[in-house]
Amino acid sequence: KNQVEQSPQSLIILEGKNCTLQCNYTVSPFSNLRWYKQDTGRGPVSLTIMTFSENTKSNGRYTATLDADTKQSSLHITASQLSDSASYICVVITLPGYSNASKIIFGSGTRLSIQP
Amino acid sequence: DGGITQSPKYLFRKEGQNVTLSCEQNLNHDAMYWYRQDPGQGLRLIYYSQIVNDFQKGDIAEGYSVSREKKESFPLTVTSAQKNPTAFYLCASSKGDRDREFFGPGTRLTVL
Numbered sequence: 001k002n003q004v005e006q007s008p009q010s011l012i013i014l015e016g017k018n019c020t021l022q023c024n025y026t027v028s029p030f031s032n033l034r035w036y037k038q039d040t041g042r043g044p045v046s047l048t049i050m051t052f053s054e055n056t057k058s059n060g061r062y063t064a065t066l067d068a069d070t071k072q073s074s075l076h077i078t079a080s081q082l083s084d085s086a087s088y089i090c091v092v093i094t095l096p097g098y099s100n101a102s103k104i105i106f107g108s109g110t111r112l113s114i115q116p
Numbered sequence: 117d118g119g120i121t122q123s124p125k126y127l128f129r130k131e132g133q134n135v136t137l138s139c140e141q142n143l144n145h146d147a148m149y150w151y152r153q154d155p156g157q158g159l160r161l162i163y164y165s166q167i168v169n170d171f172q173k174g175d176i177a178e179g180y181s182v183s184r185e186k187k188e189s190f191p192l193t194v195t196s197a198q199k200n201p202t203a204f205y206l207c208a209s210s211k212g213d214r215d216r217e218f219f220g221p222g223t224r225l226t227v228l
Contacts, residue, residue: 004158031214043122043206043219044159089158093214101166102213104149106158 002027004092004107012113017080021110023073023090031102035064035075036089038109044089047075077112085114119143122207122220129194129201129227137192137223139207147213148190152176153204153222162205165190166213194225202227 004025013019025033032051036044048057048064050073056065061078077084090107120141129135141148147166151159161174165184179198184190190209194201207220 034216036219041204041222041224043208043222045219046216049216096213101164101172104161104217106160108156108158 002092002094002103002105004090004105006088006090006107006110008110009108010111010113012115013080015080015082015114015116018076018078019080019112021075021077021088021090021112023075023107025071025073025090025092025105025107027071027092027094027103027105029095030068030071031093031095033064033066033073034091034093035062035073036091038087038089040086047088080114082114082116085112087111120207120209120218120220122205122223124223125221127223127225129225131227132196134193134195135225137194137205137207137225139190139192139220141188141190141209141218141220143209143211143218144187145209145211145218146187147210147215148184149208149210149217150174150180150182150190150192151206151208153206159206162192164213201225 007022034049035047038044050066063076066073087109089109094103096102123138149164150162163182165171181193205223208217210217
């Protein structure tokens with residue numbers, strides 16, 4: 001069964017600190033993995049997209065890693081800011097099959113709160 | 117100014133009524149999607165369309181209907197057959213079915 005599991009479910013850290021969010025998946029066949037940031041009551045915004053051959057990708061203070069062998073990804077946030085408070089969603093996309101379109105599997109997200 | 121828009125932002129409906137949520141994009145994207153988000157759960161795919169005049173059921177299509185008469189528009193109708201329609205609805209579009217998705221701002225539907 002295709003699944004994406006994220007941990008922790010929620011996290012509270014002080015402003016200026018670093019943190020790492022985890023994503024484990026059992027999706028096959030794998031096409032790419034994405035991290036999204038979703039502010040409360042808004043649509044998700046793409047942070048990174050990584051294919052099978054990419055181990056790491058950065059977007060400002062956000063750095064995503066991917067280990068396709070262990071099927072794990074992480075999102076590292078450096079020098080957190082109050083505006084980083086949001087839900088972070090891991091999404092895995094499958095390759096299309098002979099008669100099927102790609103599937104998009106969402107994790108349930110990590111709720112991150114940055115405190116001053 | 118390119119983007120994807122949804123309207124209205126908040127919608128209230130009486131039980132037993134159908135309601136249509138709007139989604140428009142001017143990104144010239146072929147693929148469009150409707151998702152439902154409930155607290156503590158991942159987004160779930162309702163319907164998707166990879167090309168005009170064609171759409172496919174997602175994982176939770178029961179009680180919903182869509183149309184794709186124009187490339188830029190993908191309205192979602194929540195029918196009275198949907199047993200638990202109160203949720204946050206997100207529309208998205210992408211160039212192709214494995215390309216980066218752009219999400220709209222969402223519509224929060226509350227059934228009274």
